[in-house]
Amino acid sequence: MYVAVKGGEQAIANAHRWLADRRRGDRQRPELEVAQIGDQLRLAVDRVMSEASLYDPELAALAFKQASGDLTEAVFLLRAYRTTLPRLAISEPLNTGDMRLERRISATYKDIPGGQILGPTYDYTHRLLDFLQLAGADVPPAEVREDVSEAEPAPGILDLLDDEGLVEREIDDGAEPADITRDPPDYPMDRAARLQMLARGDEGYLLALGYSTQRGYGRNHPFAGEIRLGQVEVEIHVDEWDETICVGEIALSECQMINQFGGTREAAPKFTRGYGLAFGHNERKTMAMALVDRALRAEELGEPVIGPAQQAEFVLAHADSVDASGFVSHLKLPHYVDFQSELDLLRRLRREHARNSSPDLGESLDRPSTEEETSARKSGQGKHDRESGVHGL
Amino acid sequence: MNQTSRRARQRLLALSTREQIESCWTTLGELPEHHYVRGPETGMAMLKGRAGGTGNAFHLGEMTLTRASIALGDGTIGHGWVRGRDRRHAELIALCDALAQHADWQPRLERDVLTPLADVLAASQQRDAATAAATRVDFFTLVRGE
Numbered sequence: 001m002y003v004a005v006k007g008g009e010q011a012i013a014n015a016h017r018w019l020a021d022r023r024r025g026d027r028q029r030p031e032l033e034v035a036q037i038g039d040q041l042r043l044a045v046d047r048v049m050s051e052a053s054l055y056d057p058e059l060a061a062l063a064f065k066q067a068s069g070d071l072t073e074a075v076f077l078l079r080a081y082r083t084t085l086p087r088l089a090i091s092e093p094l095n096t097g098d099m100r101l102e103r104r105i106s107a108t109y110k111d112i113p114g115g116q117i118l119g120p121t122y123d124y125t126h127r128l129l130d131f132l133q134l135a136g137a138d139v140p141p142a143e144v145r146e147d148v149s150e151a152e153p154a155p156g157i158l159d160l161l162d163d164e165g166l167v168e169r170e171i172d173d174g175a176e177p178a179d180i181t182r183d184p185p186d187y188p189m190d191r192a193a194r195l196q197m198l199a200r201g202d203e204g205y206l207l208a209l210g211y212s213t214q215r216g217y218g219r220n221h222p223f224a225g226e227i228r229l230g231q232v233e234v235e236i237h238v239d240e241w242d243e244t245i246c247v248g249e250i251a252l253s254e255c256q257m258i259n260q261f262g263g264t265r266e267a268a269p270k271f272t273r274g275y276g277l278a279f280g281h282n283e284r285k286t287m288a289m290a291l292v293d294r295a296l297r298a299e300e301l302g303e304p305v306i307g308p309a310q311q312a313e314f315v316l317a318h319a320d321s322v323d324a325s326g327f328v329s330h331l332k333l334p335h336y337v338d339f340q341s342e343l344d345l346l347r348r349l350r351r352e353h354a355r356n357s358s359p360d361l362g363e364s365l366d367r368p369s370t371e372e373e374t375s376a377r378k379s380g381q382g383k384h385d386r387e388s389g390v391h392g393l
Numbered sequence: 394m395n396q397t398s399r400r401a402r403q404r405l406l407a408l409s410t411r412e413q414i415e416s417c418w419t420t421l422g423e424l425p426e427h428h429y430v431r432g433p434e435t436g437m438a439m440l441k442g443r444a445g446g447t448g449n450a451f452h453l454g455e456m457t458l459t460r461a462s463i464a465l466g467d468g469t470i471g472h473g474w475v476r477g478r479d480r481r482h483a484e485l486i487a488l489c490d491a492l493a494q495h496a497d498w499q500p501r502l503e504r505d506v507l508t509p510l511a512d513v514l515a516a517s518q519q520r521d522a523a524t525a526a527a528t529r530v531d532f533f534t535l536v537r538g539e
């Protein structure tokens with residue numbers, strides 16, 4: 001039987017109109033401006049940019065407003081927009097060592113060149129609701145050290161302070177990184193592709209996985225070696241001048257995690273490393289990313305793979321909130337025909353059950369899987385993922 | 394007056410806001426005719442990071458990027474690139490690039506636009522550094538009197 005699914009146009013149009021009305025809220029109050037969101041809700045904006053994998057604070061703020069503050073929806077909106085733009089350039093690798101620092105801390109070395117800079121942090125706040133903000137109290141401007149005329153150099157400290165060579169070094173071997181927006185991810189995946197997928201991964205998901213490693217599911221005893229937030233200049237190579245030029249600055253967060261030892265018969269044990277990098281101020285995300293990056297190096301470092309966070313295909317195939325919310329949300333689409341066939345099957349099974357009503361028929365009630373579920377399990381990913389293949393969105 | 398290199402000029406103009414450039418711009422007076430030869434066009438740049446900050450490159454994500462190329466009446470070409478989607482900003486950078494190639498315009502561009510913008514940028518970065526410095530921890534050790 002064919003079930004028509006047309007007929008909802010007017011209902012949909014009115015639903016969208018109601019949504020817009022709700023979003024606008026009480027007309028007695030001024031409408032929220034996109035610029036205010038960019039200014040006053042910047043951590044939400046940074047999260048949207050990071051998970052949408054597109055750095056544009058104004059558009060991320062617009063997406064946040066348009067989505068009524070639903071971060072996952074806002075990420076989807078911005079990710080969809082990015083598919084409309086051509087790629088004009090690929091940057092030189094960002095030099096986070098040259099960051100104009102807003103924050104820089106280390107939990108492993110106390111005295112570091114450039115010092116420990118706390119920056120605009122929620123750490124050390126008492127997590128008590130501030131009723132002055134409810135009352136709209138004035139906020140004093142940030143304190144400025146008038147005796148400081150320029151930033152002290154603050155090089156990355158992991159390599160600098162380890163003169164004994166106890167910490168693994170990160171050295172560029174010149175390998176061209178994969179790009180998961182151009183080529184479908186292929187397992188096993190190298191670290192560059194994994195980092196790209198983690199960088200756009202959902203923060204809550206990565207946080208939970210990182211936390212799981214701390215609780216024992218793939219323990220590797222992490223220390224926050226260095227965390228830095230600040231502005232980094234972006235350079236691209238332009239053919240017109242055959243030169244590398246600066247086209248602006250972006251805010252970045254970076255986490256260098258130091259983890260427990262790896263070593264082989266040939267190489268003496270060393271601290272190993274996990275890395276997190278994200279757009280904007282996204283400290284928690286970069287810490288979680290660094291924990292998961294390190295967990296996913298289990299095989300490379302000869303560790304037993306015992307925790308979910310160490311299983312690359314499981315971790316990476318489910319990290320993207322656009323993929324995940326898309327496949328979950330599709331359950332809302334009409335499944336009238338699918339469900340009809342399940343109903344028919346169930347009725348037949350029940351008829352058989354009644355006919356032979358004897359206690360040994362339990363096994364025939366094992367529900368056969370639908371084609372969709374079986375193949376999704378076989379390939380280890382959801383159906384829509386196989387259809388889209390390339391993470392073009 | 395020293396001439397700012399093309400690379401340094403592009404960097405300065407990209408790190409300045411469009412409003413800052415425009416506020417210096419008016420002092421230049423009437424500008425030569427120009428037309429677009431490419432764009433202005435908004436697209437994206439894919440940004441690369443490095444594993445561990447110094448290791449192998451990986452693709453971090455994209456950012457919006459706008460470029461423009463203009464030609465003056467005499468055929469001088471200027472290029473400009475800037476993060477974001479501001480076409481006028483890219484056009485102004487391209488115009489500066491073209492004007493800087495003219496002996497007549499170059500000193501005025503240097504005096505009225507580039508020098509003031511460099512001062513503004515330096516002051517703004519100095520202020521950022523001084524604000525961050527106010528949150529730098531000065532460790533001290535309590536000596537126990539035993």
